[in-house]
Amino acid sequence: MGTVLNLEELHCHLVSNANVKTQEYLRLFHGRGNGYERYTFLTVDSVDNVLFAVLFEEDKEEEAIIEMLNQFYTLQGKWEALVVQQRYQKGAPSVVVAGELPLETFAIENGLKYHVNFLNSQNIGFFPDMKMGRSFIRDHSQDKNVLNLFSYTCSFSLNAIVGGATSVVNVDMNKNVLSIGRENHRLNALETKNIHYMPYNILKSWSRIRKEGPYDLIIIDPPSFQKGSFAATNDYSKIIRRLHEFAAEECTVLSALNAPELNSEFIKNLFNENAPEFHYVERLENLESFPASDEERSLKNLIFKKNSKVLQ
Numbered sequence: 001m002g003t004v005l006n007l008e009e010l011h012c013h014l015v016s017n018a019n020v021k022t023q024e025y026l027r028l029f030h031g032r033g034n035g036y037e038r039y040t041f042l043t044v045d046s047v048d049n050v051l052f053a054v055l056f057e058e059d060k061e062e063e064a065i066i067e068m069l070n071q072f073y074t075l076q077g078k079w080e081a082l083v084v085q086q087r088y089q090k091g092a093p094s095v096v097v098a099g100e101l102p103l104e105t106f107a108i109e110n111g112l113k114y115h116v117n118f119l120n121s122q123n124i125g126f127f128p129d130m131k132m133g134r135s136f137i138r139d140h141s142q143d144k145n146v147l148n149l150f151s152y153t154c155s156f157s158l159n160a161i162v163g164g165a166t167s168v169v170n171v172d173m174n175k176n177v178l179s180i181g182r183e184n185h186r187l188n189a190l191e192t193k194n195i196h197y198m199p200y201n202i203l204k205s206w207s208r209i210r211k212e213g214p215y216d217l218i219i220i221d222p223p224s225f226q227k228g229s230f231a232a233t234n235d236y237s238k239i240i241r242r243l244h245e246f247a248a249e250e251c252t253v254l255s256a257l258n259a260p261e262l263n264s265e266f267i268k269n270l271f272n273e274n275a276p277e278f279h280y281v282e283r284l285e286n287l288e289s290f291p292a293s294d295e296e297r298s299l300k301n302l303i304f305k306k307n308s309k310v311l312q
Contacts, residue, residue, distance in 0.1 A: 003035060007065065010029065010039060010065075011071075013028075015076070017289075018076055018078065025045065025108060025126070026046040029042060029044040030289060032056065034294070041056045041088075042065065043056075046078070048105065049080040049081070049105070050081050050082075051078075051083070052124070066084055070098050080099050081096055082096070094118055101118065109128070110131075110134075110135065112159070114158075115153070115183055126153065127152075130155070130301075133219075133284060136284055136301070137156050137254065138159035138160070141161075141165040143164060143216075144160070144164075145167050145214070146169070147171070147217070148171065150171070150222045151170035151219075152181070153184055154185065156221070167212070168194070170195070201229060203229075206245065214247060214251075215246055216252070217254075218243070219253075220255045221254075221256040223258075224262075232259050236257075236267070243275045247306055251306040253305075254302075255301075255304060258299050260298070263300070267302050271304055275304075277307065279306075281303040286298055
């Protein structure tokens with residue numbers, strides 16, 4: 001059972017966490033990990049100059065919550081706008097409750113900037129819980145040929161290039177998010193001549209992916225479920241059983257899973273059955289700002305390495 005908070009205590013929680021605010025993306029409240037019993041439907045983030053709250057479920061106290069957030073926003077005086085998204089509604093509408101959105105807004109992490117759009121449907125273009133995964137890629141990309149599957153807006157690619165990768169292949173069937181990925185590289189003045197973008201359905205594009213291989217470092221970060229294109233329960237194994245076709249002799253894989261109903265053993269078993277040449281090394285820790293009552297229901301970043309049981 002999680003900690004029980006009332007609205008006043010939630011306000012105090014936000015005030016305490018806001019004391020360490022910088023330009024960096026910071027989660028001020030994470031209810032989604034079920035660590036706080038009353039507000040499991042709520043997240044609140046400080047994103048540079050924007051205070052961003054997401055309501056994942058309808059709640060009888062919604063108006064009072066938004067009023068509290070508005071008071072918190074006003075009293076703190078640290079942001080230019082307060083945006084509230086109602087994820088539970090069709091289209092996941094967002095509303096600027098107070099202030100005015102800057103002309104350009106960015107998520108900032110470890111010195112890198114990422115374009116975000118708070119008025120976009122559902123996802124703003126950046127997943128803050130993946131910080132430890134991005135840091136791992138940054139620390140292990142030196143002189144590596146990197147494959148970034150389900151690349152979205154290419155945050156892993158930026159970190160790989162900063163980490164010294166010789167080349168990066170970003171694959172995502174959504175051309176629009178790949179375009180944002182291109183802009184993210186330009187935004188950070190990164191060399192782009194060895195960065196490739198493949199706007200293809202991964203499960204139907206193995207021959208194209210193989211052409212740029214073999215890969216020394218592979219990132220698998222799919223959606224848990226995307227209607228008509230990917231379901232982790234059925235399709236994750238299809239990727240793992242193909243690894244032998246494009247993995248280098250010495251290859252590291254970051255295998256990510258954000259489905260609460262599937263645990264770490266699900267991924268480990270898929271590797272054992274479909275890519276036994278890859279040995280499990282470790283699970284990356286999640287951020288303290290994303291507390292979870294059950295870690296197996298939270299983000300899982302698992303590291304596997306081919307031909308070695310010890311990560312160098």
